[in-house]
Amino acid sequence: MTALTEQTLPVTSRAMRDEMIVFVFMALALAAVPFTGIYPFFVMQALCFALLACAFNLLIGYGGLLSFGHAMFLGTAGYCSAHALKVWALPPELGILAGVAAAFVLSIVTGYISIRRQGIYFSMITLALSQLLYFIYLQAPFTHGEDGIQGIPQGHLFGIFDLSKPTVLYYVVLVGFLAGFLLIYRIINSPFGEVLKSIRENEQRAISLGYRTDQYKLLAFILSGTLAGFAGSLKVFVAQNASLTDVHWSMSGEVVLMTLVGGLGTIFGPVVGAFVIIAMQQYLASYGQWVTVIQGAIFVICVLTFRRGVVGEIAHYFRRSL
């Protein structure tokens, strides 16, 4: 089996410095958005998907596990947060916690089942599990089937920040995204992340070195699923609804596309990919189903000619790790 991604460069102080510079630049650029003419809701939506794609990338880019069912974490957390906020009237912080906790539990169960097989079988199992949940949410009374949960109150975060004000909401989402991003960055550069990369490169050898690779993979799955759930909870405040679209398997496909376009196994790739795909959907919305065709074409082009993705190509050109 050939390696899925480029061999990551060794962690050197120079690589860390490069990544930190790019991170600071990204954070400043995103913080400046409300002062520009850019539509903040578009950026908020893209940030939620960027976090989702980063969480997904933690699994495939560093663990070599292609999950084709990550929408289930997004959707489950979204439904749970929405229900907690609307029906139980919990404050936002507890609403987010409820969604993240649901995604955490779900990722333990689905992770335990799916890491029993590898490669494409793993992908097919995650896909089937997410479709199982889709049908459950379609029939369960609390999700309101096709209608979804709508008109969710945004409330005051910690009793202070009024989330119904777009600028306040924007910065809350931005802080949530940056926190999630830094957490993923920390995980990747920890000893745990190094073991994960060794499993991706050669699982047999990792086993022979004495690592219990299944436990590492399961932990990676749980971290990834929980963070994807966090993205789903944040998205509830932005969209003010939770619907079946977020659980459908085509959403899982979109997450894969975002990561692939940006660059599998690169730190900033999923963020770039999410912005590219969300912008494309926003501006091509009038073309109806042609958007699907274009997305499919991007998939094909990326896989055939452009496997490193946008950030991957740039990093390769400058011989840096990004």
Next chain:
Amino acid sequence: MQALYAQLLVGLINGSFYALLSLGLAVIFGMLNIINFAHGALYMMGAFVAYFLLNNDYLSIGYWPALIIAPIVVGIFGMILERTMLQWLTGLDHLYGLLLTFGMALIIQGVFQNYFGSSGLPYAIPDQLKGGMNLGFMFLPVYRGWVVVFSLVVCLATWFLIEKTQLGAYLRAATENPTLVRAFGINVPRMITLTYGLGVGLAALAGVLSAPINQVRPLMGADLIIVVFAVVVIGGMGSIMGSIITGFALGVIEGLTKYFYPEASNTVVFVLMVLVLLVKPTGLTGRAA
């Protein structure tokens, strides 16, 4: 009891589609090492080709010729896909094959949705297969009986071709060791192309069979394919016979669920998949991945 037999029949029919589709997937997986995500889209194309053949003013080709022509047309389309795209993935991680075929599925489905919308088009049952038979305990619509018998015959013929003939022996040998088989003077790349065509043709055949039962619509394969993936995980795709038996068996189980506990009929295959994985991660007939 009538309702139970009716659901069992529906289950058998769905089972024949599962078997034909997972059989095609198994054949393709054996040679190309690719899980063909475009399988559902090509199944849909089979149904649409039959629809065109019938409704085109100049052609108006009916069901029986379509049963042969549609799989060939879609099979050739598949071979073109293999030669122009899939071929370039040889030696790469097989996840790239999954992603590439997923992209192809999006393109094919998107194009059909643009031209035909998402609603279904009717396809008439051929005259010879109209009506039904009274079996004493139930009423059997002839067409439905035909679908079950015909797909069973096709499945067994494919099994015979791969497991019992000279050509099948080359095929199986090439899966094990392509370099060696090539050294014996057999054109392995051409064999791979033909195999993809065969697998795709089986999907298209299932599409033609399903056209008079289920309406012809662009997304008819999209949701079906995920159930077939679950069937493949349960069966393990280790053997050709395994995918045939698993396909039919799961269809029947689904039909029984529809009778006894309809709420679970959409999910029973996935639940079974979870249970099988917990007990036997390699699937019922599977080898280790």
